[in-house]
Structure formats: structure tokens, C-alpha cells
Amino acid sequence: MxxxxxxxxxxxxxxxxxxxxxxxxxxxxxxxxxxxxxxxxxxxxxxxxxxxxxxxxxxxxxxxxxxxxxxxxxxxxxxxxxxxxxxxxxxxxxxxxxxxxxxxxxxxxxxxxxxxxxxxxxxxxxxxxxxxxxxxxxxxxxxxxxxxxxxxxxxxxxxxxxxxxxxxxxxxxxxxxxxxxxPPQAITLTHWRRVFRLHQWLKNLLLFVPLLAAHQAGNVGALATLVLAFFAFSLCASAVYVANDILDLESDRKHPRKRLRPFASAAVPIKLGALLGPSLAAASMMLGTMVGSAFTRWLLFYFVLTCAYSLWLKRIALVDCLTLAALYTLRIVAGAAAVAISLSFWLLAFSIFIFLSLAFVKRYAELRVQASAGSGWAHGRGYAVSDVQFLQMLGVAASYAAVLVLALYLHGDTVATLYVQPELIWFAVPLMLFWVSWVWMKAHRGEMHDDPIVFAAKDRASLAVAALIALCFVLADHGIGG
Missing domain, CATH: 3.40.50.1000 (HAD superfamily/HAD-like)
Known part of the structure; x- marks a missing residue:
């Protein structure tokens, strides 16, 4: 006008x-x-x-x-x-x-x-x-x-x-x-979806892993409890993502892709985030108390650890990746607590190694982006761009250690008692070897998303491997002729 x-x-x-x-x-x-x-x-x-x-x-x-x-x-x-x-x-x-x-x-x-x-x-x-x-x-x-x-x-x-x-x-x-x-820029549903990081809620499906590992997928009551736990964890995660995005404003604005995030671009005002974060956290804890006290304690620990990560731990080299691996594993632990299932050492060991590898993939991909932008350091992180090859080495080692843990677990006596044809699960080992190698090859080529979980959810090869591994476990559980 x-x-x-x-x-x-x-x-x-x-x-x-x-x-x-x-x-x-x-x-x-x-x-x-x-x-x-x-x-x-x-x-x-x-x-x-x-x-x-x-x-x-x-x-x-x-x-x-x-x-x-x-x-x-x-x-x-x-x-x-x-x-x-x-x-x-x-x-x-x-x-x-x-x-x-x-x-x-x-x-x-x-x-x-x-x-x-x-x-x-x-x-x-x-x-x-x-x-x-x-x-x-x-x-x-x-x-x-x-x-x-x-x-x-x-x-x-x-x-x-x-x-x-x-x-x-x-x-x-x-x-x-x-x-x-x-005229002002309108806040769209896309902006809110990105504020809540709805795609990241996929990670909270890890809560269901203990139930599946215990062969209790048909337990309707436990499934209902885990659905409630899923939303409690998801709201908690969104609350932390809001806080993390606000604290990371300066770093995100120096990143070629993260600068477009709603808070970094100011498409959504910071003051709304300051109100939204605590509200989501409170709603999460309310749902958590409905699941049970044991679950709520792990949910609270997850919240405290993620806050520590956002404020401090993410700036410490290597500690940040170990923390990310722990946060993934905490979802499995919390899922077990929600339905009172004991966790095996093998499941915990496998999750720590595989998620540590994915954390290294995340940092490796970020450093590759920083290198292409001509930066010598990852802003707000404890890494120099020159650390990229070292992180690749650590990440590949962690991924192969995860596959080794899986192979040792399959060799144990527990598998023989749980599955009708346990030998069929052995096909999961080469499939996992292929997938971790595939992820690192894509990262090496510069074709990795900032978040490897998001990459896996969209990558056809990753989805095919996940389906084949699931098929191996189903066939082993029921038998080929079952």
C-alpha cells in the first residue's frame, strides 16, 4: 500500500x-x-x-x-x-x-x-x-x-x-x-510442525522395543500403556527441541540449512517458544504420571539429561555423542519400565553401540557441511572440521561393534528358547552389516541428512533392510512352515 x-x-x-x-x-x-x-x-x-x-x-x-x-x-x-x-x-x-x-x-x-x-x-x-x-x-x-x-x-x-x-x-x-x-509473515502449520519436530517422534517408537523383544506384542494392555508413554516422551522431546532451538539460535543461523528453522529465521517468535516449552514439559509429566512412577522417573531423567545436553554437554567433544547414544537408549529403558519388563544386557549393549554410531554420523555430516561452507570449526560444538576423519573412524568402529554384539547374542542359549527357528535370525547379521556400511558410505559421499534417523525413515535401502530384518525375526518366531 x-x-x-x-x-x-x-x-x-x-x-x-x-x-x-x-x-x-x-x-x-x-x-x-x-x-x-x-x-x-x-x-x-x-x-x-x-x-x-x-x-x-x-x-x-x-x-x-x-x-x-x-x-x-x-x-x-x-x-x-x-x-x-x-x-x-x-x-x-x-x-x-x-x-x-x-x-x-x-x-x-x-x-x-x-x-x-x-x-x-x-x-x-x-x-x-x-x-x-x-x-x-x-x-x-x-x-x-x-x-x-x-x-x-x-x-x-x-x-x-x-x-x-x-x-x-x-x-x-x-x-x-x-x-x-x-505485511507480516504468517505462522503456518509447516512452521508449527517444525517447531514440534513431529518427524522426530519416530525415535520414540523405541519405547515399544522391550515389548517386542519379550514376545508380548499381543498384550493389549501393555500396548495401550506404551501408547500413552509414547505421547509423554514425544511431548517431552518437543519441549526440549523448543528449548534447544532457542539456545542454538546463533549456531543455527550460521548453518546453511538450520538457519531456516522457525526460531532461527524468526518465523516463530522466541517469546512463544518460551511459553510453549514449559507447557509441553508439564503436559508430558502429567501423561507420565498416568503411565506409572517407574516410567516417570526415567522420563524425568531423560528431561534433565536433555536439558544438560542443550546447555552444556553438546559443547564437549565426544561427550556429546555419548550423551546422544544414552538418550536413545533411555527410550528403551523407559519403555521397559512402563510395562515392567526386564531388559537384557545384549539389547542394552547393542543399542549403545548402534546409537553411538548414529551420533557420530550426525556430527560427521554436520562437519562436512561446515567444511563445504569454508568454516574451520563447528559453531557451538567442540569439534574442528579437521576432526571429520577421526569421527568417521570412531563411528564405523561403533557400528561394527553393534553388529558383533548382535551376532554374539544370536549365538547364545536365550535365542534358542525364544524362537522356533532361531537360525533364520542369522540373516539379520549381514543385513545389519550392509546397512551400517551403507549409512557411512552415504555420509562419506555427503548425502547424509543432519539427522540419520530422518535419513533412514526416507531412504529406500534403509526401509528395505528394516523390512527384511523384521521378516527374519517373524519367520524365526513362527517358523517357515508355521
Whole structure:
């Protein structure tokens, strides 16, 4: 929408939600949490001293990399055209002046920066007063996005509405002529699917493994319990994915593919994630208590370990992969606890080795991407790109160790008592050898997804191997002539 009215030589532009679709205060708070979670205890005391003080204190301690922030490309292109036409561009923001200045230096468009200074929160009427004092009433056009900007538009010659709802745009039009509208990006079902990581819920099917291994697949009561456990684990996992994506904003934005994630791209606001994460965790624990106390303890342990991984462990080389393997195995342990089934040493040993291999595949694939992007280090991780061959060696060794454990298990006496024709299961060994070799070959070729589980769920060869292995166990259980 464009209105042909007299324009001011000055365009004042808001930062949060306008120049960038994200909120730099929330972004800085995330940095604070990531660097030292203990700092969060001081936030209420800083807030009691006023928002300007809060923003100043956070800016003192948080090192937000403004070069990684998402920016409103369409607005910036339009501002470049206006500046080329001789108009003066002013960045006016409620964020702390140091952060606003860093953004202005990075974007390279602004002649003046007006922002909060540790005493005055440059928002709403305070922002209007600062602009009026410098350029006079109606001496500027103003680009904003929120209800707080109504007070500023009331003093502007023209309103430029950015990333705002239709209702707010109509309110702005009643106050000042609207010169231009930059429509908001809608949050779609695809965005929410990616926030919840619904495809990752496939991993929670591991909860059913103990029931299948115990030959109790026909136990309807146990199956119903595990279905409830599945959703409890899935909601818990989604809660952690939300937290992890928020904590990983800076790293994800430096990744060629992860930068498109909903929180990294600011398609979904951080504040929604801050509300969604705890809500999902609470719902998960409520479902867990319905399954049983033993399951709930493992679910809680899984939650604590994933939080530790997100905050700290994922930055420690090798420990991160061991933790990922443990998190996969915990699903099997929790599934056994849910239906009171004892786990065998062989199942636990096999799961640790196979999931450790997949964790190494994940890191190997990520390092390959970083190498192709010309980076020397994996941001937010404890690995150098030069570690890629070492991880490949460890991963291949772990995968073959898993197959060895499977072969030793099949040689034991337990198998003979559980299956009618146990010799048929031996076909699973070469099938597993093929699959782990296939996964590593695809990773070596650079054809591996960031998550090997997602790769396996979409890869035809992997699906065929899974079907054949399942057939081996079914035939061994019933016999070829059964």
C-alpha cells in the first residue's frame, strides 16, 4: 500500500519486530542463559530498577552477534532506495544503545541512532519525545510494528507499518497517513510442525522395543500403556527441541540449512517458544504420571539429561555423542519400565553401540557441511572440521561393534528358547552389516541428512533392510512352515 502524500526527509525506523523480525531483548536474554544460567536469577532485581536498567545490565553481560540476526530484507531494500533519493535514515529503538549501534554499524544504512541509555526506555511516548525534540512534530516518517508505536505514529507525518496485523494497520491509518505497508509473515502449520519436530517422534517408537523383544506384542494392555508413554516422551522431546532451538539460535543461523528453522529465521517468535516449552514439559509429566512412577522417573531423567545436553554437554567433544547414544537408549529403558519388563544386557549393549554410531554420523555430516561452507570449526560444538576423519573412524568402529554384539547374542542359549527357528535370525547379521556400511558410505559421499534417523525413515535401502530384518525375526518366531 502506497499513499501519494508529501514525504519527510527523515525516516525513523524501529528495530525489534521491524528492521529485524525478532526481539533483541529476548535474543540477549538467551545469550545470557547460554553463557551463564545463574545470571537469570538477577533478572527480577534488574527489572525492579526499570526496563532501561534491565536492558543495560543484559547488554553488559550478553554478547549478541548482530551479524547473525535475521533482517527484514524487503524493508532494507526500500530504505536503501529512500536513502539513495536523499532521505536521512534514523534507527530509533527501545533496545540498549550499544546493541542498537552495533546493528546500525552492521546494516550500514543509518545516519543517527536513538535508543535506550540505561536511564530512559526509548519506547512509546519516550521515543516520540526524542524524535520530536530532534526533528519537530510531524518532521519525520516512522516505521514500526507494534501497539507501542501508536504513540510514535501520532507524532509522525506518515506511518510505515511493518510486520503488523491488519487491525494495527487500521489503527495506524486513523492516526497518520499510511505511506507503506510491509505485511507480516504468517505462522503456518509447516512452521508449527517444525517447531514440534513431529518427524522426530519416530525415535520414540523405541519405547515399544522391550515389548517386542519379550514376545508380548499381543498384550493389549501393555500396548495401550506404551501408547500413552509414547505421547509423554514425544511431548517431552518437543519441549526440549523448543528449548534447544532457542539456545542454538546463533549456531543455527550460521548453518546453511538450520538457519531456516522457525526460531532461527524468526518465523516463530522466541517469546512463544518460551511459553510453549514449559507447557509441553508439564503436559508430558502429567501423561507420565498416568503411565506409572517407574516410567516417570526415567522420563524425568531423560528431561534433565536433555536439558544438560542443550546447555552444556553438546559443547564437549565426544561427550556429546555419548550423551546422544544414552538418550536413545533411555527410550528403551523407559519403555521397559512402563510395562515392567526386564531388559537384557545384549539389547542394552547393542543399542549403545548402534546409537553411538548414529551420533557420530550426525556430527560427521554436520562437519562436512561446515567444511563445504569454508568454516574451520563447528559453531557451538567442540569439534574442528579437521576432526571429520577421526569421527568417521570412531563411528564405523561403533557400528561394527553393534553388529558383533548382535551376532554374539544370536549365538547364545536365550535365542534358542525364544524362537522356533532361531537360525533364520542369522540373516539379520549381514543385513545389519550392509546397512551400517551403507549409512557411512552415504555420509562419506555427503548425502547424509543432519539427522540419520530422518535419513533412514526416507531412504529406500534403509526401509528395505528394516523390512527384511523384521521378516527374519517373524519367520524365526513362527517358523517357515508355521
Amino acid at each position: 502506497d499513499v501519494c502524500v508529501e514525504t519527510s526527509a527523515i525516516i525513523a525506523v524501529d528495530l525489534d519486530g521491524t528492521l529485524t523480525p525478532t526481539d533483541t531483548l529476548y535474543e540477549s536474554a538467551v545469550c545470557l542463559l547460554r553463557n551463564n544460567p545463574a545470571n537469570l536469577l538477577a533478572l527480577p532485581f534488574w527489572l525492579l530498577q526499570g526496563k532501561a536498567v534491565l536492558k543495560s545490565k543484559i547488554a553488559d553481560r550478553a554478547c549478541l552477534d548482530v551479524t547473525t540476526l535475521p533482517y527484514n530484507r524487503h524493508l532494507i531494500e526500500w530504505l536503501q532506495q529512500q536513502r539513495a533519493a536523499g532521505r536521512k535514515i534514523v534507527l530509533t529503538s527501545a533496545t540498549d544503545r550499544r546493541l542498537a549501534q552495533a546493528v546500525a554499524d552492521h546494516v550500514g544504512l543509518f545516519d543517527v541512532v536513538l535508543a535506550s541509555d540505561g536511564t530512559t526506555n526509548n519506547k512509546g511516548v519516550h521515543k516520540r519525545a526524542a524524535l520530536d525534540a530532534r526533528y519537530g512534530a510531524e518532521g519525520y516518517d516512522y516505521a514500526g510494528n507494534s501497539a507501542a508505536d501508536i504513540a510514535v505514529w501520532a507524532g509522525a507525518r506518515q506511518a510505515i507499518v511493518v510486520n503488523a496485523s491488519a487491525t494495527l494497520a487500521r489503527r495506524a491509518a486513523r492516526i497518520a497517513p499510511v505511506a507503506k505497508i510491509f
